[in-house]
Amino acid sequence: MPVHAPADGLRILAVDDNSMNRLVVKTLLAQVGVEPHLVEDGAQAVEAWRERAWDLILMDVQMPVMDGLTATRQIRAGERETGRARTPIIALTANAMTHHREEYLAAGMDAVSPKPIELTALLETMERVLGAAEEDQSVCSTRVTSGT
Numbered sequence: 268m269p270v271h272a273p274a275d276g277l278r279i280l281a282v283d284d285n286s287m288n289r290l291v292v293k294t295l296l297a298q299v300g301v302e303p304h305l306v307e308d309g310a311q312a313v314e315a316w317r318e319r320a321w322d323l324i325l326m327d328v329q330m331p332v333m334d335g336l337t338a339t340r341q342i343r344a345g346e347r348e349t350g351r352a353r354t355p356i357i358a359l360t361a362n363a364m365t366h367h368r369e370e371y372l373a374a375g376m377d378a379v380s381p382k383p384i385e386l387t388a389l390l391e392t393m394e395r396v397l398g399a400a401e402e403d404q405s406v407c408s409t410r411v412t413s414g415t
Contacts, residue, residue, distance in 0.1 A: 277301050277322050277323070278304070278319070278320065278321045278322045278323075279296065279301055279303040279304070279322060279323045279324070279325060280303065280304050280306065280315050280316070280323070280324045280325070281293070281296075281303040281305050281306075281325040281359075282305075282306050282307075282308070282309065282311070282312040282324065282325065282326045282327055282335065282338070283305075283307070283325075283327040283359065284307050284308055284327060284329075285327075288327065288384075289305045289307075291384055292305070292325060292359070292384065293305060295384060295386045295389065298386065299390065303325070304321075307330070307332075308330045308332035308333055308338075309326075309330055309332065309333030309334055309335055309337055309338030309339075309341075310332045310333040310338070312324065312326065312333075312335075312338045312342075313333070313338050313341045313342060313345075316354065317345065320351075320352075321354050322354075322397065322400075323354070323355050323356075323357065323393060323396065323397060324342070324354055324355070324356045324357070325357050325359050325380075326338065326339060326356050326357065326359065326376065327359055327360065328358055328359075328360040328362060328367075328371065329360070329362070335358060335360075335376075336370070336371065336374040336376075339356050339371075339374045339375045339376050340374055340375060342354065342375070343374075343375035353400065355377045355378075355396040355397060355399070355400045356375065356376045356377055357376065357377060357378045357379065357380050357389075357392055357393065358371045358376045358378070358379045358380070359380055359381075359382055359384065359389075360379065360381065360382055361381065361382040361383075363379050363381040363382075367379070377399070377400075378392050378395065378396050379392075380393075
């Protein structure tokens with residue numbers, strides 16, 4: 268699904284402890300027809316993930332209560348335990364140096380989009396991870412239907 272076009276129906280969970288950052292994400296995504304569900308910390312993100320399926324999670328890294336890495340690890344563990352499809356998770360963070368990115372990917376995040384958020388860069392990252400998720404699901408369903 269091209270993210271640059273209005274994306275009605277795209278279910279996005281956005282997680283950030285800073286109310287201004289949540290407003291920025293909401294405002295930017297509204298420009299492409301997406302209304303994200305907003306929560307304030309990783310514990311709320313894990314709970315929201317348990318309650319419904321999301322097409323994509325935009326996850327801040329440093330938050331009180333539960334940080335984004337811990338939340339991502341819990342979501343990935345939940346996916347393994349339940350057999351639920353992998354939800355793409357993008358780290359939204361000002362800490363986007365190479366060693367940070369490696370840490371985020373090791374925790375189970377799929378990509379990093381740096382703060383301050385630039386709409387074009389965020390949309391490109393979203394498009395890439397959503398495309399990869401679609402490919403993974405196509406491969407899995409092909410394996411299931413072909414018996415390989």
